Amino acid sequence: MSCEIKQKERIGTINPIFTCQPAGAQYVSIGVKDCIGIVHGGQGCVMFVRLLISQHLKESFEIASSSLHEDGAVFGALNRVEEAVDVLLMRYPHVKVIPIITTCSTEVIGDDVDGVVIKLNEGLLKEKYAGREVHLIPIHTPSFVGSMVSGYDVAVRDFVRYFAKKEKTSDKINLITGWVNPGDVTALKHLLSEMQIEANVLFEIESFDSPLMPDGNSVSYGNTTIDDLTATGSALGTIALNKYEGGKAAEFLEKEFDIPAIIGPTPIGIRNTDTFLQNLKKMTGKQIPQSLVRERGIALDALTDLTHLFFADKKVAIYGNPDLVIGLAEFCLDLEMKPVLLLLGDDNLTYPTDPQIIALKEKVDYEMEIITNADFWELENRIKNKGLELDLILGHSKGRFIAIDNNIPMVRVGFPTYDRAGLYRHPVVGYAGAIWLAEEMANTLFTDMEHKHNKEWILNVW
Amino acid sequence: MPYHEFECSKCIPERKRHAVIKGPGEDLTHALPLGYLNTIPGSISERGCAYCGAKHVIGTPMKDVIHLSHGPTGCTYDTWQTKRYISDNDNFQLKYTFASDVKEKHIVFGAEKVLKQNIIEAFKAFPVIKRMTIYQTCATALIGDDVDAIADEVMEEMPEVDIFVCNSPGFAGPSQSGGHHKINIAWIKKKVGTVEPKITSDYVINYVGEYNIQGDQEVMLDYFKRMGVQVLSTFTGNGSYDELRAMHRAHLNVLECARSAEYICNELKVKYGIPRLDIEGFGFEPLSSSLRKIGLFFGIEERAQAIIDEETARWKPELDWYKERLKGKKVCLWPGGSKLWHWAHVIHEEMGVEVVSVYTKFGHQGDMEKGIARCEEGALAVDDPNELEGLEAMMTLKPDVIFTGKRPGEVAKKIRVPYLNAHAYHNGPYKGYEGWVRFARDIYNAIYSPIHQLAHLDISKDEIPVDKGFQTAKMISDVKLSGEIVTSKTLRQYTGKYDSVSDLRKKTYPEFKKSERSE
Numbered sequence A: 001m002s003c004e005i006k007q008k009e010r011i012g013t014i015n016p017i018f019t020c021q022p023a024g025a026q027y028v029s030i031g032v033k034d035c036i037g038i039v040h041g042g043q044g045c046v047m048f049v050r051l052l053i054s055q056h057l058k059e060s061f062e063i064a065s066s067s068l069h070e071d072g073a074v075f076g077a078l079n080r081v082e083e084a085v086d087v088l089l090m091r092y093p094h095v096k097v098i099p100i101i102t103t104c105s106t107e108v109i110g111d112d113v114d115g116v117v118i119k120l121n122e123g124l125l126k127e128k129y130a131g132r133e134v135h136l137i138p139i140h141t142p143s144f145v146g147s148m149v150s151g152y153d154v155a156v157r158d159f160v161r162y163f164a165k166k167e168k169t170s171d172k173i174n175l176i177t178g179w180v181n182p183g184d185v186t187a188l189k190h191l192l193s194e195m196q197i198e199a200n201v202l203f204e205i206e207s208f209d210s211p212l213m214p215d216g217n218s219v220s221y222g223n224t225t226i227d228d229l230t231a232t233g234s235a236l237g238t239i240a241l242n243k244y245e246g247g248k249a250a251e252f253l254e255k256e257f258d259i260p261a262i263i264g265p266t267p268i269g270i271r272n273t274d275t276f277l278q279n280l281k282k283m284t285g286k287q288i289p290q291s292l293v294r295e296r297g298i299a300l301d302a303l304t305d306l307t308h309l310f311f312a313d314k315k316v317a318i319y320g321n322p323d324l325v326i327g328l329a330e331f332c333l334d335l336e337m338k339p340v341l342l343l344l345g346d347d348n349l350t351y352p353t354d355p356q357i358i359a360l361k362e363k364v365d366y367e368m369e370i371i372t373n374a375d376f377w378e379l380e381n382r383i384k385n386k387g388l389e390l391d392l393i394l395g396h397s398k399g400r401f402i403a404i405d406n407n408i409p410m411v412r413v414g415f416p417t418y419d420r421a422g423l424y425r426h427p428v429v430g431y432a433g434a435i436w437l438a439e440e441m442a443n444t445l446f447t448d449m450e451h452k453h454n455k456e457w458i459l460n461v462w
Numbered sequence B: 001m002p003y004h005e006f007e008c009s010k011c012i013p014e015r016k017r018h019a020v021i022k023g024p025g026e027d028l029t030h031a032l033p034l035g036y037l038n039t040i041p042g043s044i045s046e047r048g049c050a051y052c053g054a055k056h057v058i059g060t061p062m063k064d065v066i067h068l069s070h071g072p073t074g075c076t077y078d079t080w081q082t083k084r085y086i087s088d089n090d091n092f093q094l095k096y097t098f099a100s101d102v103k104e105k106h107i108v109f110g111a112e113k114v115l116k117q118n119i120i121e122a123f124k125a126f127p128v129i130k131r132m133t134i135y136q137t138c139a140t141a142l143i144g145d146d147v148d149a150i151a152d153e154v155m156e157e158m159p160e161v162d163i164f165v166c167n168s169p170g171f172a173g174p175s176q177s178g179g180h181h182k183i184n185i186a187w188i189k190k191k192v193g194t195v196e197p198k199i200t201s202d203y204v205i206n207y208v209g210e211y212n213i214q215g216d217q218e219v220m221l222d223y224f225k226r227m228g229v230q231v232l233s234t235f236t237g238n239g240s241y242d243e244l245r246a247m248h249r250a251h252l253n254v255l256e257c258a259r260s261a262e263y264i265c266n267e268l269k270v271k272y273g274i275p276r277l278d279i280e281g282f283g284f285e286p287l288s289s290s291l292r293k294i295g296l297f298f299g300i301e302e303r304a305q306a307i308i309d310e311e312t313a314r315w316k317p318e319l320d321w322y323k324e325r326l327k328g329k330k331v332c333l334w335p336g337g338s339k340l341w342h343w344a345h346v347i348h349e350e351m352g353v354e355v356v357s358v359y360t361k362f363g364h365q366g367d368m369e370k371g372i373a374r375c376e377e378g379a380l381a382v383d384d385p386n387e388l389e390g391l392e393a394m395m396t397l398k399p400d401v402i403f404t405g406k407r408p409g410e411v412a413k414k415i416r417v418p419y420l421n422a423h424a425y426h427n428g429p430y431k432g433y434e435g436w437v438r439f440a441r442d443i444y445n446a447i448y449s450p451i452h453q454l455a456h457l458d459i460s461k462d463e464i465p466v467d468k469g470f471q472t473a474k475m476i477s478d479v480k481l482s483g484e485i486v487t488s489k490t491l492r493q494y495t496g497k498y499d500s501v502s503d504l505r506k507k508t509y510p511e512f513k514k515s516e517r518s519e
Helices: A021-029 A044-057 A070-075 A078-091 A104-108 A113-122 A148-163 A182-194 A226-234 A247-257 A269-284 A290-304 A307-311 A322-334 A355-363 A376-385 A397-405 A430-452 A456-461 B013-018 B050-059 B073-078 B104-109 B112-125 B138-142 B147-157 B177-190 B216-226 B241-245 B258-272 B284-298 B301-326 B339-351 B365-374 B387-397 B406-414 B432-447 B450-454 B473-477 B502-506
Strands: A003-007 A038-040 A097-102 A135-139 A173-176 A199-202 A238-240 A261-263 A315-320 A338-344 A368-372 A392-395 A410-412 B019-021 B066-070 B131-136 B162-166 B204-210 B230-236 B252-255 B276-278 B330-333 B354-360 B380-383 B401-404 B419-421
Touching: A003 A355, A021 A044, A021 A097, A021 A148, A021 B073, A038 A044, A038 A078, A044 B050, A044 B073, A044 B406, A070 B138, A078 A097, A078 A113, A097 A113, A097 A148, A104 B138, A113 A135, A135 A148, A148 A199, A148 A226, A148 A247, A173 A247, A173 A269, A182 A199, A182 A269, A182 A290, A182 A430, A199 A226, A226 A247, A238 A247, A238 A269, A247 A261, A261 A269, A269 A290, A269 A322, A269 A430, A290 A430, A307 A430, A315 A322, A315 A376, A322 A338, A322 A355, A322 A430, A338 A376, A355 A368, A376 A397, A392 A397, A392 A430, A397 A410, A410 A430, A430 A456, B013 B019, B050 B066, B050 B073, B050 B131, B050 B162, B050 B177, B050 B230, B050 B258, B066 B112, B112 B131, B112 B147, B131 B147, B131 B241, B147 B162, B162 B177, B162 B241, B177 B258, B204 B216, B204 B258, B216 B230, B216 B301, B216 B432, B216 B502, B230 B241, B252 B258, B252 B284, B258 B276, B276 B284, B284 B301, B284 B339, B284 B432, B301 B339, B301 B432, B330 B339, B330 B387, B339 B354, B339 B365, B339 B432, B354 B365, B354 B387, B365 B380, B380 B387, B387 B406, B401 B406, B401 B432, B406 B419, B419 B432, B432 B473, B450 B473
Parallel strands: A003 A368, A038 A097, A097 A135, A173 A199, A173 A238, A238 A261, A315 A338, A315 A392, A338 A368, A392 A410, B066 B131, B131 B162, B204 B230, B204 B252, B252 B276, B330 B354, B330 B401, B354 B380, B401 B419
Antiparallel strands: B019 B380
């Protein structure tokens, strides 16, 4: 009885859990104010990622393409980047920040994006846009390396590396949220505000839960400003909630500017939220107020109603972004559930040395498998052909047919969750996230019990 | 000059020749925008790539096939579960997608070995499926992997399988349209003529350029079967790989989306002498005349007419109920390619709406030619529109509804223009007589949504009506209608089911005897 970590044995991918690096960089780019990214590659690398993110958030936002074609693929396409920067600046007068995000094609042909940025800075920006604040940031995200997760990580680091400046040390901390939803940012900012802590939040994406207003606001955009990014270099400390999505930036700030970094754990569940508050306290000297004691109490009250009566021993499979999967697994264990299969969808070689994964490996007292470089077939094949029995699946919408076809209840969580309404609005982090997750899991199990006539009468007297 | 210059595009003057306003008395020689040219970098257009045109639009609707993309996983992931092309084999092609998962080391040392192993693994995981299409991507095209050679090698080792290779990397052409062309040509060159079909009717067609969005193909197949016409293959929605290898034995190619699939029809004409008949499944009149033309071709007009009469009697009163309520409503018809001209005139004639603008993301000049010829005077026609132009057009034209894609639909929502999904439909299918009523119903529901009406109220400034606890669409739509129409006993709202397709799969059809001579 133990927990095993292994790589997927097949070489190919049947139904991928993740998309590729440029998507992660694009998700970062929409969190920055006055920023429109240019993806240097084929048009599909942008069009489909915009579709994907807009399916998830039910919002639109802007990302441009350099529109690589055959001639560029043969002769080099840096001229397309130059033109794209110019066209973007001409037509979007508010734009100040332009990350230039590479893809597999432009990395293979070896386009020197860093070189063209120097050229544009010396030429076009000085000549045509003198006096205008413009920042061009090369971000290298070849699709054949890592995944959308590492693409996110790389992009956060590159934004921070570009803007961070050491000025007078401030009382602010840096909070790097990782790949989260607008609802998570709201929940995190609420915790900070209860602790009276000010932070540079990377990234302020709350506005992607945007209203439909009488004056007609057409697109959504993030609210992390150049000033926020610059100020990361003078912060009291950095808390990166997700080690695989923002950890690199925290390490950079620590190394470059001696800003102490606390990386992880993701504040999913009561225990990890407690740790987050403790870390905040340690970093700032601020006390945890009564209001949060009460909030925590409300969450505990809600969870206590559910754990041993409904959750105990329920077998769960979890897939998605690694920090999310680990956080959810830990929370499930606290809820007396049994996460039996964790799927991490890329080949990051550091997973086996992740302390949280090691802890699972050493301390879990039943059979658990952690698969790295996983695809959805690792889950489906176990259910269909190897007798894996599950009570619940936790993960994003791309795995929906496994749940549907095998009659296993599923809670949508992570990115993307386009097949359920409004999930981007609900946090999974903090005490509020713990309540939402637990109640969503419980209600999903209840609906399934009723649908299958599986002791549905138990709910009569609950 | 009829060219229209957008304020937002004055700084990119080459855009000026991509938009025209159809002026009074002007014909197409005055008013044809440029088309199918490379997009201006940084303009934020809505175009996709040639890989998606091949794989996502045309390749994947083939239902009994392992669709394997040779490259990193992103291309595969991004084009997976973003369309609604269903199939009658439990949606295998929607549910499963395969990537060879090319990593950095393969970029350096070549990914052919990895591809071969992938192919074998995929067939092993799904032993029932014996057919595969492999799509090249940007990365593997650039490193020069010989995908065809690997496919041949596997076919030699595994004689029970058949593999089709489509070399259409993302950068191959100005838009997804380049991919449509590439996969059309590759299919006829490599696969057509490699299977001999069983001919069961005197009247044999291929149904081409039809992707079974929400069941369109199954609706049309129902009519063809009722006419006793054998549909040898559908290119490609709900289509079967081996049936498509037998396309050469049809008597007629019936072509729906000429933008994406006329290439294969033209090649089938050249190579096998099979004539091409362009038809339209959208709209009562175009559909009726399409069925009549097929009937005429085979000399079975009366069978076509029987269907037309029956379906028209059943559904026309419902279409007309909506027409009365949609008259004069302004529409931006902003699809990808062919719906620009499939819909432009017929939504005007049969639903009474005014098409104030047409655009096409990846259409060619020929599509614009047809679209502009069919839309109203004064309409704004835009080729390869970009984000700001779309917004400017909506702000000036103030349409009542817009037919476009999912993400641009979000832009429309925010400026309080309801949207319908032109690519994947809202509650389709939209083809067929019933389908056309479903489309009218969706338009009506969008325009007259009580929630949409509320979005126009500014509670900080406007007088807030306090006398209503609710409104229905009908309370809003029927205000200005004559009593005669409101109380009409003949007109009625849509009466079909939520799922209008599944029942078709259970249907049986009359047998039409095949004549001896065509054996």
